[in-house]
Amino acid sequence: MAESLIVAEGLRLALPDLNAKPLFGPAPRIEILHGIDLTIARGAVLGIVGSSGSGKSTLGRVLLRLLEPQAGRLRFDGEDITHLPERALRPLRARMQMIFQDPMSSLNPRRRVGGIIAGPLGLHGRDAIPARVDRALDQVGLPRSFRDRYPHELSGGQRQRVGIARAIALEPDFILADEIVSGLDVSSQAQVLALLEGLVRDLGLTLAFISHDLSVVRRLCSHVIVMQRGAVVERAATAALFAAPEAGYTRELLAAIPLPDPDQPWT
Amino acid sequence: MSHLEVRNLSARLKRSGAPLLRDVSLSVEAGQAHGLVGESGAGKSMIGKAVLGILPRAVEITGGTIRLDGTDLLALPPAERRRRIGAGCALIPQDPLTALNPSRRIGGQITDRLVDILGWTPAAALARARALLDEVQIADPDRTLRAFPHELSGGQRQRALIAAAFAAEPKLIVADEPTTALDVTVQKQILRLIARMQAQHGTALLFVTHDLGVVSKVCTTLSVLYAGRVIEDTTVRAFFAGPHHPYAAALLAATPRCIAPDTSLLPVPEAVIAAVRAEVERGDG
Numbered sequence: 313m314a315e316s317l318i319v320a321e322g323l324r325l326a327l328p329d330l331n332a333k334p335l336f337g338p339a340p341r342i343e344i345l346h347g348i349d350l351t352i353a354r355g356a357v358l359g360i361v362g363s364s365g366s367g368k369s370t371l372g373r374v375l376l377r378l379l380e381p382q383a384g385r386l387r388f389d390g391e392d393i394t395h396l397p398e399r400a401l402r403p404l405r406a407r408m409q410m411i412f413q414d415p416m417s418s419l420n421p422r423r424r425v426g427g428i429i430a431g432p433l434g435l436h437g438r439d440a441i442p443a444r445v446d447r448a449l450d451q452v453g454l455p456r457s458f459r460d461r462y463p464h465e466l467s468g469g470q471r472q473r474v475g476i477a478r479a480i481a482l483e484p485d486f487i488l489a490d491e492i493v494s495g496l497d498v499s500s501q502a503q504v505l506a507l508l509e510g511l512v513r514d515l516g517l518t519l520a521f522i523s524h525d526l527s528v529v530r531r532l533c534s535h536v537i538v539m540q541r542g543a544v545v546e547r548a549a550t551a552a553l554f555a556a557p558e559a560g561y562t563r564e565l566l567a568a569i570p571l572p573d574p575d576q577p578w579t
Numbered sequence: 580m581s582h583l584e585v586r587n588l589s590a591r592l593k594r595s596g597a598p599l600l601r602d603v604s605l606s607v608e609a610g611q612a613h614g615l616v617g618e619s620g621a622g623k624s625m626i627g628k629a630v631l632g633i634l635p636r637a638v639e640i641t642g643g644t645i646r647l648d649g650t651d652l653l654a655l656p657p658a659e660r661r662r663r664i665g666a667g668c669a670l671i672p673q674d675p676l677t678a679l680n681p682s683r684r685i686g687g688q689i690t691d692r693l694v695d696i697l698g699w700t701p702a703a704a705l706a707r708a709r710a711l712l713d714e715v716q717i718a719d720p721d722r723t724l725r726a727f728p729h730e731l732s733g734g735q736r737q738r739a740l741i742a743a744a745f746a747a748e749p750k751l752i753v754a755d756e757p758t759t760a761l762d763v764t765v766q767k768q769i770l771r772l773i774a775r776m777q778a779q780h781g782t783a784l785l786f787v788t789h790d791l792g793v794v795s796k797v798c799t800t801l802s803v804l805y806a807g808r809v810i811e812d813t814t815v816r817a818f819f820a821g822p823h824h825p826y827a828a829a830l831l832a833a834t835p836r837c838i839a840p841d842t843s844l845l846p847v848p849e850a851v852i853a854a855v856r857a858e859v860e861r862g863d864g
Binding site for chain 1: 618619620733761762763764765766767770771789790791792793794795796815816819829830831833834835845846847
């Protein structure tokens with residue numbers, strides 16, 4: 313069996329429910345993650361699927377330790393990072409990166425593409441930054457001249473490529489991609505997925521890919537976990553999940569995908 | 580006769596003269612749904628906006644006709660045109676949160692059109708709004724009428740907007756990517772609701788989307804657009820049996836279909852894009 317890069321055991325997380333906060337005193341807590349176990353092997357692509365509010369994005373944030381779980385254990389490359397303080401996490405941050413859902417709001421509109429990609433490289437004290445920026449642009453299939461463009465001059469698909477370039481420039485071990493194609497139209501979606509597929513293969517990336525769309529997950533992921541209301545309801549190898557979905561909720565998600573076929577009943 | 584008939588519609592950016600719509604023709608019959616499909620920037624939303632008379636100021640129409648029930652809207656004086664569109668057309672918008680006024684209750688936002696344009700009494704309009712919320716299967720219509728938008732989920736907001744769109748029994752509804760902000764399970768419920776309401780009310784529906792899977796479930800006819808030109812105009816059945824235009828075929832191949840993982844989500848080949856671009860621009864001469 314391949315070496316595990318990320319191991320989570322019984323992760324629990326509760327956050328204050330600010331909608332129910334009384335005028336004085338603390339807000340009541342609602343539990344969002346109810347004990348999540350998962351393992352991501354080095355070089356694997358794990359799909360995390362569920363509808364809005366199922367806790368998949370929150371889980372992603374815990375895996376990157378942007379949120380601290382209240383219970384359970386989280387190990388990154390063998391090291392226990394469950395309650396590691398921010399200062400101790402910082403050297404690890406370069407090894408875990410994120411690609412965001414909305415490429416417009418996750419790119420600084422006042423900075424050029426070159427500066428955006430160079431940002432994290434500078435923070436982590438890398439050398440030869442211009443060469444690294446050029447290589448990242450090459451890897452995502454954007455011309456090097458795009459260094460001098462602003463985000464508003466790019467199309468949605470191109471912006472998402474910049475987001476990917478920024479994440480891979482640090483040569484991280486692990487990337488979390490949170491709904492990165494759901495804002496794109498189908499042809500840009502296909503291009504970005506093909507790009508990501510190639511990068512996973514060529515760079516040996518380990519990826520957690522969050523999506524509500526199972527058909528996108530099928531293209532990219534080796535394993536899938538299906539989440540509902542903060543718990544994992546099904547986990548399987550991708551092929552097995554599509555061949556024989558076990559949980560009723562998984563079948564519901566599959567049945568909701570509008571296949572491009574007017575004869576396929578949609579009930 | 581078609582409820583909506585667009586003939587040779589062209590539009591461009593005022594400042595640069597860049598063409599946005601090139602000689603677009605399409606028609607939608609009463610009780611039918613017509614899909615407008617294309618990539619971002621293909622001009623599909625622009626057609627919907629031209630029909631509803633809400634084009635951005637920077638855009639001007641340079642030719643063509645838009646007939647609603649036989650009357651050319653573009654030939655009418657502006658005030659008369661607005662009155663016709665207000666009484667005869669409605670929009671189901673893309674983002675249900677920004678389309679609703681956050682500081683007003685849902686009830687008032689549904690009854691606006693009835694009271695302001697059709698001159699209903701507020702009480703009659705509110706009763707109609709309640710019946711519509713029932714029809715769009717909102718669980719607690721009385722509470723929802725008094726609710727503010729932030730108190731509803733994304734799916735409930737979109738249901739309220741569908742109720743508002745059907746309130747004045749419009750002849751034509753433009754739905755502009757009504758489900759892209761929703762997840763797949765809610766999308767399915769909303770699409771089925773729109774299709775059912777549209778059939779029951781006999782409304783003509785112009786459905787803007789980039790998702791061919793959605794078109795195959797909701798529409799009977801469709802137009803595929805590239806760079807503002809219609810490159811294929813056909814029935815849904817004929818299209819999915821085999822599109823004629825190579826670009827349309829490539830778009831279909833890019834659409835996710837989870838039964839055949841190895842043959843879907845293929846990027847549109849660059850040669851196909853170059854060919855369709857050349858074809859569209861040749862047509863300008």
